[in-house]
Amino acid sequence: METIQPIAWINQVPFYEVSMRQSMLKLHRDLPPTKIWGYNGYFPGPIFRVWRNQMIRVLWKNELPLKHFLPIDTTIHGAEKDKPEVRTVVHLHGSVTPDMSDGYPEAWFTNGFKEVGPYFSLKIYEYPNKQPATSLWYHDHAMGITRLNIYAGLAGFYIIHDTEEQSLGLPNGPFEIPLLIQDRSFHSDGSLLYPSQPDPPVADVNPSVLPDFFGDTILVNGKVWPYVEVEPRRYRFRILNGSNARFYRLSLSNGGPFVQIGTDQGLLSAPVNVTELLLAPAERADVLVDFSSSFGEEITIKNDAASPFPQGEMPDAQSTEFVMQIRVTKSLSSPDHSKLPHTLTHVPKLKESTQYKTRNLLLNMRTDEFKRNIHLLNNQLWSEPITESPRLWNVEIWSFINLTEATHPIHLHLVRFQILDRQPFDQEIYEENSKLVPTGSRVTPDPNEQGWKDTVRADPGEITRIIVPFGPYTGLYVWHCHILEHEDYEMMRPYVVIQ
Structure with missing residues (x-):
């Protein structure tokens, strides 16, 4: 995933421009190219890396086709036949943002920035970034078709840094890796498969909204069952569940722990060792994994969460039980001077009051x-x-x-x-x-x-x-x-x- 750069600085404020475009991308070596919709044509979109208290402005541009390539149910509110098929609005999930830049679901716009709906949609959004260091994500939020637009590829990481986090000595640079986990299904020609009917089908509605969607293939950062080669040292993984409905309960095949240092909105007060990491859609976990004694190993990140969660079917032992592989095969490029502090930050505990x-x-x-x-x-x-x-x-x-x-x-x-x-x-x-x-x-x-x-x-x-x-x-x-x-x-x- 590329890190996006501002195209200009205007009155000391970074200015970004992002276009939503259709692209054909290879998601696996054995799959033909897949049609996706991506921010700047990427799936996932480029990573924003910003600093606390440094406001940025983003011009979001809809340059998508006028027809959707996934099945739209026009019986649900916000997606009726009198609405344009392709509508988008961007929500920066987890951001502390004025409402005009929050991505209200009815503030959608079409190709060419035609604004409609009861709530005026700004073309240029302002993100104040007045919150502690954390991993956020941006994604589409258009009324009635959010599930389809995100499934098509409209999602990406947005990471806020600050000096407190930087002072902790955590792994950074190439040793800090964001992981966006999603599930998808594919036709034999490589195109995305999103069912037009639930099972059993609905007699009088076609296409019909599903009760939930579970793909038979796991993707990480837009690649099907990928692997990453790492050095025998400590790494930081920023993990995001970006699936439509699938929960993940993650574990390492070698039985090693995740050391969780942060959650949705930033650092925990102290590290927590967990051997299983449960993430619902949209939840994030900031974790450290130490590979210093694992040279030569191939470690699989596995999933054993039921779908639907918690009462549904367990993952398939040949497919959705596996997320990705970590190969500890690279030579140590430099000494590992990263740290695992005993204390990370101050998290004040909010207490109940009868006044609330x-x-x-x-x-x-x-x-x-x-x-x-x-x-x-x-x-x-x-x-x-x-x-x-x-x-x-x-x-x-x-x-x-x-x-x-x-x-x-x-x-x-x-x-x-x-x-x-x-x-x-x-x-x-x-x-x-x-x-x-x-x-x-x-x-x-x-x-x-x-x-x-x-x-x-x-x-x-x-x-x-x-x-x-x-x-x-x-x-x-x-x-x-x-x-x-x-x-x-x-x-x-x-x-x-x-x-």
Whole structure:
């Protein structure tokens, strides 16, 4: 993946230009070239590397064809027949950004920057970068077709650096590698396969939105089952789950640990050793792996997360169980002076207060007119009136009550938050009389979840509580499930931060 450079500096602000284009790329030596949509024609898009408190501006240009090459369901909100087939809007996931540059789903634009929708879309977005060093990612967020646009290739890394992180002596340069993990399926001619119907098919809708998508092939950084050659030294991997719906529970085939140093929103307070790393769609993990005693080994990163998670089928032992290979075959180019500090940064622990507003928010389902399941937030459609209006600088506690059988990764735009706890409850009693009856004690998050987050796994049959400071901007944002098929079909709601 290339690092993008500004095309100009205007009043001491770096200015970037990125065009969304169709390309034909080789994703594996045994596959014919594949048609993709990429930022500047790349899949994944180029890496942004920026510095904390240095604002940048980006001109996002839609230069894509006017017809989509993936199946569009025109029965879902935002993708009706009267909308242009190809619409895009960029969201910088995890960014602390004014609403006009956040990538509101209805602020899409077409080839030639024709702006439509109720919310004006800026051509040039401003990213203040006023947040600690972390790994973010940018991706498409167009209403009703996000799942298709990201599947086509519209995603990339955005990494914020700062002096605190730089002072820690962590592996850097060629020894710091971003890893974007996704799943795809292919036709025999190399083209992307995205089904036009679920299994079983929907009689009266074609194409129809899927309940979720699971590919039979794993890609890392846009390559099918790749390998990387490394030296016998410590490496830093910035891992991002960029799949539509697939969860990953990653492990190393040699039984070695990941030393997790960061999560969605930056560094943890101290390193955490884990032998398994669970990532829902959109979650990130910043990890160190020490290969200093592994020279000559071929180590496989494996996956054993069920799909759907957690109750679905286990990965195929011949395909989706494998993510990539690490070959410790390169000679040491220089002494390894990197460090693993005992302390990484200060993460203040947010504590509950009776002064904080608490919201109980359902994750539930119902059927539509075609007898398909719709996943909902608080039993509301996107188009219903806004019900979440936190005040600027207020702290709120959001409790996600999951009435479904699947884990939902819930993402809030603008803010970062901390996980308070998870607690099982009696689902039958709740569905009968809306009464919450816990069936166990509250469980604090695992040590590697006890940092700042922007996406949280809300497990079935549990109450997942997060504590959220709202700011530093007012305006219109969204919160949603980051399983893209759910997000596109109603599991997304607007919210507004008011003065």
